[in-house]
Amino acid sequence: MKVLVPIKRVIDYNVKVRVKADNTNVDLANVKMAINPFCEIAVEEAVRLKEAGTATEVIAVSIGDKSCQEQLRTALALGADRAIQIDTDQNLDSLNVAKLLQKVVEEEQPQLVILGKQSIDSDNNQTGQMLAALTGLAQGTFASEVKVEGDKVNVTREVDGGLQTVALNLPAIVTTDLRLNEPRYASLPNIMKAKRKPLDVKSAADFGIDLSPRSTLLKVTPPSERQAGIVVETVDELVEKLKNEAKVIS
Amino acid sequence: MSILVFAEHDNSELKADTLKTVAAAQAIGGDIHLLVAGSNCAAVAEQAAKVNGISKVLIADNAAYEYQLAENVSLLVTELASDYEHIIATALTTGKNFMPRVAALLDVAQISDIIGVESADTFVRPIYAGNAIATVQSLDSKKVITVRSTGFDAVATDGNAEVVSLDNATDAGTSAHVSDELTVSERPDLGAAGVVISGGRGMQNGDNFKLLDGIADKLGAAIGASRAAVDAGFVANDMQVGQTGKIVAPDLYIAVGISGAIQHLAGMKDSKVIVAINKDAEAPIFQVADYGIVGDLFDVLPELESKL
Numbered sequence: 001m002k003v004l005v006p007i008k009r010v011i012d013y014n015v016k017v018r019v020k021a022d023n024t025n026v027d028l029a030n031v032k033m034a035i036n037p038f039c040e041i042a043v044e045e046a047v048r049l050k051e052a053g054t055a056t057e058v059i060a061v062s063i064g065d066k067s068c069q070e071q072l073r074t075a076l077a078l079g080a081d082r083a084i085q086i087d088t089d090q091n092l093d094s095l096n097v098a099k100l101l102q103k104v105v106e107e108e109q110p111q112l113v114i115l116g117k118q119s120i121d122s123d124n125n126q127t128g129q130m131l132a133a134l135t136g137l138a139q140g141t142f143a144s145e146v147k148v149e150g151d152k153v154n155v156t157r158e159v160d161g162g163l164q165t166v167a168l169n170l171p172a173i174v175t176t177d178l179r180l181n182e183p184r185y186a187s188l189p190n191i192m193k194a195k196r197k198p199l200d201v202k203s204a205a206d207f208g209i210d211l212s213p214r215s216t217l218l219k220v221t222p223p224s225e226r227q228a229g230i231v232v233e234t235v236d237e238l239v240e241k242l243k244n245e246a247k248v249i250s
Numbered sequence: 251m252s253i254l255v256f257a258e259h260d261n262s263e264l265k266a267d268t269l270k271t272v273a274a275a276q277a278i279g280g281d282i283h284l285l286v287a288g289s290n291c292a293a294v295a296e297q298a299a300k301v302n303g304i305s306k307v308l309i310a311d312n313a314a315y316e317y318q319l320a321e322n323v324s325l326l327v328t329e330l331a332s333d334y335e336h337i338i339a340t341a342l343t344t345g346k347n348f349m350p351r352v353a354a355l356l357d358v359a360q361i362s363d364i365i366g367v368e369s370a371d372t373f374v375r376p377i378y379a380g381n382a383i384a385t386v387q388s389l390d391s392k393k394v395i396t397v398r399s400t401g402f403d404a405v406a407t408d409g410n411a412e413v414v415s416l417d418n419a420t421d422a423g424t425s426a427h428v429s430d431e432l433t434v435s436e437r438p439d440l441g442a443a444g445v446v447i448s449g450g451r452g453m454q455n456g457d458n459f460k461l462l463d464g465i466a467d468k469l470g471a472a473i474g475a476s477r478a479a480v481d482a483g484f485v486a487n488d489m490q491v492g493q494t495g496k497i498v499a500p501d502l503y504i505a506v507g508i509s510g511a512i513q514h515l516a517g518m519k520d521s522k523v524i525v526a527i528n529k530d531a532e533a534p535i536f537q538v539a540d541y542g543i544v545g546d547l548f549d550v551l552p553e554l555e556s557k558l
Binding site: 122168217223229232 | 342361
């Protein structure tokens with residue numbers, strides 16, 4: 001079976017983002033970029049399904065300008081077989097991303113689409129669910145375990161109260177949570193090999209979808225900073241402060 | 251203008267977060283209806299009717315909604331959507347799961363995790379794990395919104411709204427519930443507790459989390475954990491406080507053996523008072539803590555328990 005893995009280029013998770021002085025957005029100039037950590041987990045899961053003989057082909061897809069080819073090459077180095085870049089300069093809403101991915105799903109007919117549950121830039125947590133709605137497929141979000149069994153996939157999900165397992169008819173959409181797997185590091189030979197794997201470029205405009213924005217970003221501000229407090233020397237002092245100064249315990 | 255708020259519940263109890271989500275709906279303004287979708291959930295509808303600020307409780311009591319599977323609940327909400335300009339759910343795992351489906355089915359964007367309401371179409375939400383705060387104006391005719399409950403104060407529960415039964419019963423037939431592995435605890439919910447005490451990597455193993463029990467008992471606290479502690483297998487995933495876990499804002503948050511990664515701070519930095527206990531004086535957690543103790547948690551915890 002074919003597995004499709006949509007991935008996103010985002011700010012590296014180790015970089016502390018700064019808001020631009022004019023409050024129009026965050027400053028991404030000359031900032032290190034990387035594959036979104038949840039997307040990397042999605043690639044790893046797909047590659048593991050292939051190594052287990054469950055998947056036959058792993059296709060990575062990313063939407064963005066030419067620079068996202070770097071992340072697609074990373075996915076190829078991790079074990080994806082081929083890649084698709086959907087070229088656009090626009091910063092798309094999750095809904096428009098899902099609409100483009102819907103077209104890719106129609107074209108490629110994957111049995112499983114594995115996405116990250118959210119990207120660490122916009123923190124939307126929407127694309128996988130929206131893609132599932134548009135394709136009419138079942139979804140297993142926030143997955144910590146994925147087991148393909150016949151024409152179904154069992155997905156164990158991280159939910160507020162603990163874990164929940166659902167059985168989904170295939171084809172299905174899965175979004176990854178942190179503990180699904182620990183992604184491997186790409187080896188040097190695999191990085192070299194990835195350079196020769198096929199990477200198709202398609203223009204977003206060719207899909208015939210209205211990609212006009214659904215919202216306007218009015219401003220971006222830094223969060224209110226918390227002031228560091230005091231270091232107390234003893235537990236007695238702490239208890240005294242909590243009782244009499246902060247008044248949060250009695 | 252009408253607003254539909256999805257009630258968070260487990261078929262027997264209405265979650266307190268819903269009261270905060272209703273507060274967000276009130277900030278938008280309009281006639282607010284509360285939807286209870288579940289199975290054998292009449293008790294929830296009764297509690298929902300007491301929520302202040304709503305005019306109606308809609309109850310969809312059907313086996314198709316028992317586990318609130320996204321495929322089925324999103325169809326139900328979409329069926330009701332034509333009567334509402336705003337559709338709102340709490341940004342907990344149920345709402346996060348089905349709401350984007352609703353948005354896509356209605357061909358509108360979703361505004362996730364709002365912490366503030368500027369007007370009926372303009373909302374405030376954290377991005378980049380809370381390191382920036384965005385003000386976003388929706389251009390869609392219908393607004394699909396999830397609410398981060400820590401951003402709003404709960405409404406009271408001495409109301410008396412009308413309860414209306416729905417006969418919707420849509421089952422998409424594409425997914426089925428298999429099993430739950432839910433943590434049973436006598437302690438309050440992380441999201442609702444006035445005091446939270448969390449352990450991190452410094453706890454060293456799962457057994458040592460018992461050191462938090464006595465303090466939690468005395469303070470009526472919920473027990474949480476950092477991602478490092480969950481990843482290391484010390485405790486279950488549902489205890490994780492942080493950007494990708496639970497977002498909490500209790501009156502008192504005690505961080506024990508937690509260094510204070512950005513990811514963790516994003517989940518607790520709106521707490522009223524933060525206490526940090528860590529042997530590393532340079533740990534970033536001290537930069538957000540109101541009171542810090544630099545010391546070995548294995549000495550500090552027993553002493554703290556005895557002195558509370």
